[in-house]
Amino acid sequence: MISENNIVILRCYFIMGTTKTEIYSLEYNRLALLFKVLAHPARISILQYIINQHACICNDLVEELGLAQATISQHLKELKNIGIIKGSIEGKSVCYCIDEKVWREFENEFSKFFNQDVLVKKCC
Amino acid sequence: MISENNIVILRCYFIMGTTKTEIYSLEYNRLALLFKVLAHPARISILQYIINQHACICNDLVEELGLAQATISQHLKELKNIGIIKGSIEGKSVCYCIDEKVWREFENEFSKFFNQDVLVKKCC
DNA sequence: TATACGTATCGTAATATTACGATGTATGAA
DNA sequence: TTCATACATCGTAATATTACGATACGTATA
Numbered sequence: 601m602i603s604e605n606n607i608v609i610l611r612c613y614f615i616m617g618t619t620k621t622e623i624y625s626l627e628y629n630r631l632a633l634l635f636k637v638l639a640h641p642a643r644i645s646i647l648q649y650i651i652n653q654h655a656c657i658c659n660d661l662v663e664e665l666g667l668a669q670a671t672i673s674q675h676l677k678e679l680k681n682i683g684i685i686k687g688s689i690e691g692k693s694v695c696y697c698i699d700e701k702v703w704r705e706f707e708n709e710f711s712k713f714f715n716q717d718v719l720v721k722k723c724c
Numbered sequence: 725m726i727s728e729n730n731i732v733i734l735r736c737y738f739i740m741g742t743t744k745t746e747i748y749s750l751e752y753n754r755l756a757l758l759f760k761v762l763a764h765p766a767r768i769s770i771l772q773y774i775i776n777q778h779a780c781i782c783n784d785l786v787e788e789l790g791l792a793q794a795t796i797s798q799h800l801k802e803l804k805n806i807g808i809i810k811g812s813i814e815g816k817s818v819c820y821c822i823d824e825k826v827w828r829e830f831e832n833e834f835s836k837f838f839n840q841d842v843l844v845k846k847c848c
Numbered sequence: 849t850a851t852a853c854g855t856a857t858c859g860t861a862a863t864a865t866t867a868c869g870a871t872g873t874a875t876g877a878a
Numbered sequence: 879t880t881c882a883t884a885c886a887t888c889g890t891a892a893t894a895t896t897a898c899g900a901t902a903c904g905t906a907t908a
Binding site for chain 2: 882883884885886887888895896897
């Protein structure tokens, strides 16, 4: 049953809290999401390690980074979710690699954003 | 006075919680921080709006984005902190502009990261 | 089949982020 | 001096992120 109290709680649910994604364009939400996945030194390290090795398995990363196996697995999942890496089962292990096609797509999206003319009026 | 309990609490402080920045290189922490500042659609929108207007004042943004003034101010602060925008007092208002030099620096740091050879061994 | 190994997932504690109202502060106008 | 306007800061609620131990799950080997 809905009381005065429930309505307050419901309203709070909608007005409080975190990112109001619905007020932004799909494009900006997407770009922000790409940035977000790269916004952690562990994930930067993982990508860099894969690039340097030209391939990898998850267990290497546990020793390499000094994080718990569960944590590494969680970071790998986030990278996998946006598609920047892909994994294939290799016996008992999983081999993770950069998806070069997706990597280049991201590069394009970022450079499109940064290659804009940022000329400003003489007000600052 | 330090008791057995305090040590447990202290240990928890160090092993639980959030990002273990101390285990990563300065370079990766820095790169992650840059990505993080851009990892929100509001901040993308703010930057894009400033670029499109070639200048701006904060109050414009409140109408433009549909966020509370306090929230906009908070996002502007984060952008200001990494130096990508700069503000100057213009009468009663504050005029925020892109810092073109810093913008280009960021562009370089990002493209250095993305322009790497990501050739992978044929394992995936 | 049983065991070991590598990884994923679950549950959860600590902490960070996002958003807003309320309030503080500085500047220009009355 | 007083008031209005524009913005910053504070306090805080809701939620997201990060990290880890425990445990589940799948594959290879004994």
